[in-house]
Amino acid sequence: MQATTPQPPQDLSIPGPAGPLALRVYRPGTARAGLPIVLYFHGGGFIGGSLDDAHAAAAFIAEHTPALVIAVDYALAPAKPFPAAPEDAYAAARWAVEHAAELGGAPERLAVAGDDAGGNLAAALSLIARDRNGPAILAQVLVGPMLDPSMTRLGDGARLNSDLSAATCADCYRQYLPQPRQRLHPYASPLVSVRQAGLPPALIITAECDVLHKEAETYAEALIAAGVATQVVRLAGLKHAALASHRPALAEIAHFLRRRLGEQEIPADPPDALDQRNEHQSPPRSSSETR
Numbered sequence: 001m002q003a004t005t006p007q008p009p010q011d012l013s014i015p016g017p018a019g020p021l022a023l024r025v026y027r028p029g030t031a032r033a034g035l036p037i038v039l040y041f042h043g044g045g046f047i048g049g050s051l052d053d054a055h056a057a058a059a060f061i062a063e064h065t066p067a068l069v070i071a072v073d074y075a076l077a078p079a080k081p082f083p084a085a086p087e088d089a090y091a092a093a094r095w096a097v098e099h100a101a102e103l104g105g106a107p108e109r110l111a112v113a114g115d116d117a118g119g120n121l122a123a124a125l126s127l128i129a130r131d132r133n134g135p136a137i138l139a140q141v142l143v144g145p146m147l148d149p150s151m152t153r154l155g156d157g158a159r160l161n162s163d164l165s166a167a168t169c170a171d172c173y174r175q176y177l178p179q180p181r182q183r184l185h186p187y188a189s190p191l192v193s194v195r196q197a198g199l200p201p202a203l204i205i206t207a208e209c210d211v212l213h214k215e216a217e218t219y220a221e222a223l224i225a226a227g228v229a230t231q232v233v234r235l236a237g238l239k240h241a242a243l244a245s246h247r248p249a250l251a252e253i254a255h256f257l258r259r260r261l262g263e264q265e266i267p268a269d270p271p272d273a274l275d276q277r278n279e280h281q282s283p284p285r286s287s288s289e290t291r
Contacts, residue, residue, distance in 0.1 A: 007031060009059070009071075011051075014095050017087045018080065022073035024051045025103065026058045028066035035068040036109035036261035037096050039125070041089060043116025043244060045146070045172035047077050056245035057115065057143075057253070064254035065263055068105040070096055074121065078175040085117075085176075086187045089125040090134065097135040109261045111139040111200075113253065115244040117172070119145025123190040123219070126199050137200045139260035141253050144207055144243040145216050147191040149173045149183040153215040162211045163239040169211070191219050196226035203231045203256040205249050207238040231256065 010025040027035070038061055042054040054071040062069040072092045075084035093110070100107035114122040119142040126140045146169065148154075157165050177183050186193035204220045206213035213234060223230040233252055235243070243249055257263070 009055075014092070016075075016091050018075065018084060021088055021091060022051065023092065024054070024058070024071040024073075026062035026069040026071070027104065028062050030066065031068075031104055033101075033104050034106045034109075035066065035104055036111065036257070036263060037100060037103075037105040037107070038062075038065070038067045038069045038111045038113055038257065038261075039089070039093055039096060039122075040069055040071045041074060041112075041114030041118030041121040042071065043114070043118050043144075044076070045168065046082075046085060046117040046120075046176035047172055049076075049117070053244070054118070057113070057250060060247075060250040061113070061254055061257065064251070065257045065261070067111075067257065067261065067263075068103055070103075077172075078178070081175065082177050082182050082185070082188050085121055086124040086128060089121045090128050090132070093125060093129060093135045093137075108136065110135055110137050111141065111257055111261055112137055113141035113143070113257075114145070115143035116240070117146050117176075119143050119216075120147055120188075120190065123147060124187045127186055127190060127193060127195075130198050139203070139257060140200050141203045141205070141256065142216065142219075143205045143249065143253070144210055144212055144240050145204070145219075146172070146212060147189065147219050148215040149177055149189045150192075153191070153218055155211040155214045157211045160211060160213075161209050161239075163209070163241050164211055166211060191215060191222070193222075196223050196228055199223065199226070199228050201229040201260055203233070203253065205243065205252060206232070206234045207240055207243050208234055208236050209238060210240040210243075212240060 042049040058069045074088040097107040112122040
């Protein structure tokens with residue numbers, strides 16, 4: 001499809017669970033009523049990052065899906081540890097659906113996405129919305145997500161030549177989850193959840209040279225086992241920090257969202273058969289492979 005030029009983003013502030021919550025709204029150049037809505041959560045290991053870190057991904061998704069993309073400036077640890085961030089995510093989702101018409105979005109076409117810690121929040125929000133009968137989420141996109149505070153599934157950083165270390169992950173989790181029992185909460189550690197059934201279709205993108213790719217792909221296996229349509233893409237030779245702005249990865253996201261949010265017709269095969277053949281049984285593939 002032909003890309004459009006996004007409009008300048010719009011900064012907003014909405015009421016959050018513990019104070020004002022900053023949002024940044026991205027629209028495609030050919031903005032129209034009824035656009036799908038995508039909530040995007042930036043990375044930063046739960047202790048850093050900002051709306052600026054979401055810009056590359058949010059602008060690309062707005063332009064190429066096209067969609068109304070809302071980047072969320074969620075609470076950061078250690079000042080505001082778990083569960084502040086996922087509660088901010090849920091508040092943003094409810095607000096987006098309630099105000100969809102005035103924003104130019106379609107409340108029934110909602111997706112969530114994020115990278116690094118933001119990928120954790122996108123996964124957690126999918127769980128929370130299901131458990132609380134909240135906004136219906138049609139798709140989740142997890143990019144290099146941090147999903148396992150136990151850190152038992154981390155890859156070997158030296159062997160992988162990873163730019164992200166186990167020590168860095170441990171420091172982030174210590175600040176985000178100061179109480180040991182919090183590491184077993186499914187909204188903090190989606191990988192420990194035993195109830196993946198009923199979650200939205202997922203796209204999980206990992207980098208070959210990233211200690212996090214094993215846990216992300218393990219989560220994909222759990223989703224598949226629960227009957228959730230899941231696509232996994234592992235990008236060859238890529239490091240963790242490059243994922244959120246890597247154009248082939250962003251193109252995968254836009255393609256996935258077009259299909260799942262109705263901007264591109266899904267083939268007429270029965271959905272379960274389609275997902276099982278093309279997604280469930282597909283091994284992680286490199287960026288050099290074709291669809």
